[in-house]
Amino acid sequence: MEQTLRETIRNNPKKILGVNPNDAKVSLSYLTVAFVSLLIGGILGMLQGLERAGLIQLPSWLNYYQVLTAHGLLLLVVFTATFTIGYQYANLSHSFGGLLSKVRKLAWIGFALMLIGVVMVTVMIVLNEASVLYTFYPPLAAHPIFYIGLVFVVLGIWACCFGVFINYRYWRKNHPGQTTPILAFFAMGVFILWFFASIGVTIEVFTLIPWSMGLVETTNVMVGRTLFWWFGHTLVNIWYLVATSAWYVIVPKIIGGRHFSEKLIRLVIILLVILNIPGGFHHQIVDPGISQSVKFLHVFMSLSIAVPSLMTAFAMFFVLERTGRKLGGKGLLGWLKKLPWGDVRFLAPMIAMISFIPGGAGGIVNTSNQLNQVIHNTMWVVGHFHITVGVSVVLTFFGICYWLIPYLSKRQLTPKMNKIGVIQTYVWTVGMALMAGSMHIVGLLGDPRRTSDTTYGGHEIAVSWIPYEMVFAIGATLLLIGVIIQVYAVFNMMFFAPKGHTEFPVAEPEDDATPAPLWTERWGLWIVLLIAVISMAYVVPIVDMILNAPPGSPPIRTW
Amino acid sequence: MIQTKPNDSHKELHDEKSLKGTLFSVGVLAAVIVVMWVTVFWIYMDRV
Numbered sequence: 001m002e003q004t005l006r007e008t009i010r011n012n013p014k015k016i017l018g019v020n021p022n023d024a025k026v027s028l029s030y031l032t033v034a035f036v037s038l039l040i041g042g043i044l045g046m047l048q049g050l051e052r053a054g055l056i057q058l059p060s061w062l063n064y065y066q067v068l069t070a071h072g073l074l075l076l077v078v079f080t081a082t083f084t085i086g087y088q089y090a091n092l093s094h095s096f097g098g099l100l101s102k103v104r105k106l107a108w109i110g111f112a113l114m115l116i117g118v119v120m121v122t123v124m125i126v127l128n129e130a131s132v133l134y135t136f137y138p139p140l141a142a143h144p145i146f147y148i149g150l151v152f153v154v155l156g157i158w159a160c161c162f163g164v165f166i167n168y169r170y171w172r173k174n175h176p177g178q179t180t181p182i183l184a185f186f187a188m189g190v191f192i193l194w195f196f197a198s199i200g201v202t203i204e205v206f207t208l209i210p211w212s213m214g215l216v217e218t219t220n221v222m223v224g225r226t227l228f229w230w231f232g233h234t235l236v237n238i239w240y241l242v243a244t245s246a247w248y249v250i251v252p253k254i255i256g257g258r259h260f261s262e263k264l265i266r267l268v269i270i271l272l273v274i275l276n277i278p279g280g281f282h283h284q285i286v287d288p289g290i291s292q293s294v295k296f297l298h299v300f301m302s303l304s305i306a307v308p309s310l311m312t313a314f315a316m317f318f319v320l321e322r323t324g325r326k327l328g329g330k331g332l333l334g335w336l337k338k339l340p341w342g343d344v345r346f347l348a349p350m351i352a353m354i355s356f357i358p359g360g361a362g363g364i365v366n367t368s369n370q371l372n373q374v375i376h377n378t379m380w381v382v383g384h385f386h387i388t389v390g391v392s393v394v395l396t397f398f399g400i401c402y403w404l405i406p407y408l409s410k411r412q413l414t415p416k417m418n419k420i421g422v423i424q425t426y427v428w429t430v431g432m433a434l435m436a437g438s439m440h441i442v443g444l445l446g447d448p449r450r451t452s453d454t455t456y457g458g459h460e461i462a463v464s465w466i467p468y469e470m471v472f473a474i475g476a477t478l479l480l481i482g483v484i485i486q487v488y489a490v491f492n493m494m495f496f497a498p499k500g501h502t503e504f505p506v507a508e509p510e511d512d513a514t515p516a517p518l519w520t521e522r523w524g525l526w527i528v529l530l531i532a533v534i535s536m537a538y539v540v541p542i543v544d545m546i547l548n549a550p551p552g553s554p555p556i557r558t559w
Numbered sequence: 560m561i562q563t564k565p566n567d568s569h570k571e572l573h574d575e576k577s578l579k580g581t582l583f584s585v586g587v588l589a590a591v592i593v594v595m596w597v598t599v600f601w602i603y604m605d606r607v
Contacts, residue, residue, distance in 0.1 A: 313588055317581040325575045333580055361592040371599045374606065444602060 018501065023093035024408040026107045028494060030086030031405065033115070034079050035490045041074035042483030049435070049476025051452060053469040064452035065131040065559055070122065072134025076235070076389065077153065078118055083397050084242050085110070085160050088187045090404060091245070092164060094504045095181035096171050099163075106163035114156030120149025131559045133450065135232065137204070138224040141555030144212045147205050154198050154205075164191040172521070179516040182262055183506065186245035188523060189269040193238050193276060196530060200230030200280075200538075211555060218552025222289050222545045229280030230538065237276045237305065239389060241269065243396040246349055247316055250400070252507035254345045257323030259507035260315040262516040268315075270520065271308040274529045275301060278537030282367040286376050289550065294541045295369070301537060302367040309360055316353055344421030345413075345505070348399030351429050355391035362387065362440070377450070379468075380443025386436040390479075395428060398486055403505055405493040412500035413493065420489055428482035435475025442468035 044067045050056040051064055058064060089107055093099050099107070123145075124130040130142035136150075168188055171180060180188070204227035211219045248268075252259045259265070281298030284290060324335025340346045362384040365371045375381060402421050406413050447454060447465040454469075456462040 310588075314581065314585055317584040318578065321578060321580040321584075322575075324580075325577065330574060332583055335580055357588050357591050358595070361595040364592060365595055365599045368596070368600075370603045371596070374599055374603045444599070 018410055019090070019408055019504075020093060020098045022104055023089070023099050024410075026099070026104055026111075027086040027090040027093075028405075028408050029111055030082045030089070030107075031401075031408075031490070032494070033111075033118075034082040034086060035487050037074045037078040037082065037118075038483055039487045041071050041079060042480050044071040044074070046476045046480040049473045052454075053473035054453075054455075054466070055470075055473055061128075063128070063131065063559065065133065066125055066128055068450065069131050069133050069136075070125045073121060073125070076134055078114075080235075080239055080389075080393070080397075081153075081157060082114070084190065084238070085157075087242065087397070087400060087404060088164070088190055089160070090408060090504075091183040092167055092187050094506070095184035095187075096167060100167050100170055103163040103167045106159045106166070110156040110159030110163070112156070113152050113159060117149045117152025117154075117156060120145050120152065124149065128559065135228055137228045138208060138211070138219045138221050139553035139556040141208075141212050141557060144209055147209045147212060150205050151202070151209075154202050157194055157198060161191040161195040164188065177518070179262075179518055179521060181506075182249055182259070182265060182516070183245060185266060185520070186241065186249070186269060189273045190238055190241050190245075192523065192527065192530070193234060193241065193273050196277060196527075196534065197231050197234035197238065200227040201232075203227055204231075214555075218554055220545065220549050221553050222287070222550065223542060225284060225287065226280070226538070226542060226545065229283045230277060230534075231280075233280040233283060233302075234277045236385075236388070237272060237279075239393040240309075241272050243349075243352065243393045244268070244272075244312055246396050246400055247312065247353055249507055250403075250505050251316075251346060251349050252319050252323065253505035254343065254403075255320070255323050255339055256327065257319055257507065258510045258513075260319050261513060262509055263514065263520070264311060264315060266516060266520040268308040268311050270526050272305070273526055274533055275304045275308075277530070277534050279305060279367070281537075281541075282372070285367075285369060285372045289545065289548075290541060291544075297537060299367055299369060301533075303364065306360070306364065309356075313357075342418075342422060344418050344425060345399055345402045347422055348402075348425045349396045351425060352392045352395035352399070355387055355395070355432075359384065359388035359392050375443055377448055378443035379439040379447045379449050382449045383436040383439030383443060386432060386439065390436065391429070391432050395425065398424070398428070401486070401490055401493070403502060405490060406497060406500075406502035407504050409494050409497070410499060410501070411493060411497035412502055414497060417489060417493065417497065420485060424482055424485040424489065427478055427485065431475045431478030431482055433475075435472050435479065438468040438471035438475070 047056070047058065048064065048067050048071060051058050051067075058067065085107070089099065121130070124143045125146070127143075130136075130146035132140040132142045132146070136142060136146075164187055168180065168184065171184070179185075204224050207216075207219060207224065210216045248265050249259055278298060279302035281290065281295055282302045285295055285299070320339060321329075321335050324338040327335075327338035329335030329338040339350070341350075362380075366375065366381065366384060398421075402413050402418070405411075442465050443449075445465060445468075446461065447468070454462055454465060
């Protein structure tokens with residue numbers, strides 16, 4: 001029976017009215033900061049690539065390590081965090097029929113706090129007072145304002161976390177016996193993980209502020225590094241969880257299919273939330289002062305992430321094949337041809353998913369003890385995170401833009417813009433394949449990372465790295481072209497594309513699918529398990545590092 | 560003609576439900592993991 005207009009407005013106001021303009025403003029503001037950061041970070045990335053290849057010499061007022069620090073923080077923290085908040089708040093608004101006004105206020109408070117923090121951090125880097133790299137752990141010491149800026153960034157993220165928790169609780173209270181829409185469930189997973197991930201780094205930063213001010217003479221470097229990787233490793237999986245929300249829920253709709261079992265999707269989210277944080281020590285696998293048993297535990301916990309990842313791989317292959325076959329695909333791989341490769345909303349996340357195969361395999365190499373000895377602190381690691389973050393995550397984010405931004409700005413994705421998006425995706429893919437591919441190979445040959453000059457007086461081994469470094473430079477140049485195209489596309493879709501209605505593409509379950517189980521909504525229990533796993537992994541080693549502390553380190557400036 | 564129609568639709572339905580492409584793709588994924596791991600382990604063994 002057809003619904004009356006009144007019933008439609010009551011039951012599904014978005015169908016008639018579209019997105020709430022106030023909610024759209026929140027998301028668009030975060031996305032604006034994200035893509036301005038991407039542009040600046042991308043330019044800095046290309047400069048690094050060219051300097052590393054010996055093609056340019058940066059001026060004395062802008063050295064390699066300043067550029068490296070700004071590139072890392074602007075892209076890995078600012079771009080990903082602001083994009084995630086913009087996207088997840090849009091998901092929440094769509095799923096819940098609008099944000100609560102106090103939640104919107106929290107999002108604006110978070111926005112202001114993050115902006116203040118980013119300005120403080122950036123100014124300190126520009127003034128050459130904070131060339132401490134993206135990881136910023138001791139003994140390298142920045143100006144205190146740099147760390148205070150980071151506190152503001154974390155407070156901004158926490159404001160957004162609390163906003164999500166409040167809106168979720170309100171919705172659950174008003175919908176007893178119902179499971180939350182799947183995208184809102186993803187948002188809960190993302191922000192819970194973010195909150196608990198940032199606790200470690202917040203403690204670290206609070207110990208570094210008095211140390212950098214000279215109020216405390218020394219700091220415990222081991223504890224600082226450990227607290228950083230509690231956050232740093234989890235951040236990677238926060239991006240991954242955000243990307244998988246689009247893979248599981250958005251991509252099936254775009255290709256004309258249905259999403260995989262909601263029970264499995266929810267299980268993957270819960271596993272990623274519970275298992276994620278205690279993988280940090282695999283970044284410190286060659287550090288002294290950590291017992292073999294603790295390292296073994298963390299290697300095991302890192303590898304446990306492979307379980308939900310492999311579940312995701314199976315589920316996505318299933319969805320793609322089932323849809324491709326429904327569209328007439330035959331044979332072993334004929335279904336692949338039936339997928340909409342000319343639609344950027346599919347193409348970009350599809351390439352992102354494919355790249356997660358070598359990206360995930362590289363992650364298993366990194367976390368294996370003996371294999372880590374081969375690749376530790378080499379360009380392999382840089383190649384690894386460029387293929388995982390730079391393709392699996394970022395290309396998914398780019399693909400999301402082509403429906404999310406027109407939806408929020410009440411505009412349309414034109415065929416011309418779709419074509420630009422397809423070209424951008426190929427430019428980005430080729431650029432990253434050249435850059436990350438050569439980084440992987442030259443890393444295996446021993447080329448170190450985080451070093452501006454690796455000629456080592458013309459030693460023959462160092463000379464053998466140069467051709468690969470030239471390929472980085474070519475890749476980095478293509479990537480900057482990709483950034484410029486993407487930023488153009490984003491702001492065009494935000495302000496200049498033709499007005500119109502754009503669908504928020506959320507896939508439906510299969511007709512015979514069983515309803516999502518209510519037990520998955522027990523976030524209290526998942527958080528208890530998360531805390532138990534964190535305690536198991538961190539209490540003993542951190543207590544040991546404090547009780548048997550090596551001599552502390554004074555602040556060190558190497559620049 | 561009358562007899563071939565049900566067979567065709569049965570075959571089509573079977574083809575629509577087939578997951579051999581998924582099995583193959585998961586196999587490729589496993590192969591990438593194994594090849595990458597073994598290659599780097601071989602380099603490690605060569606260097607120790």
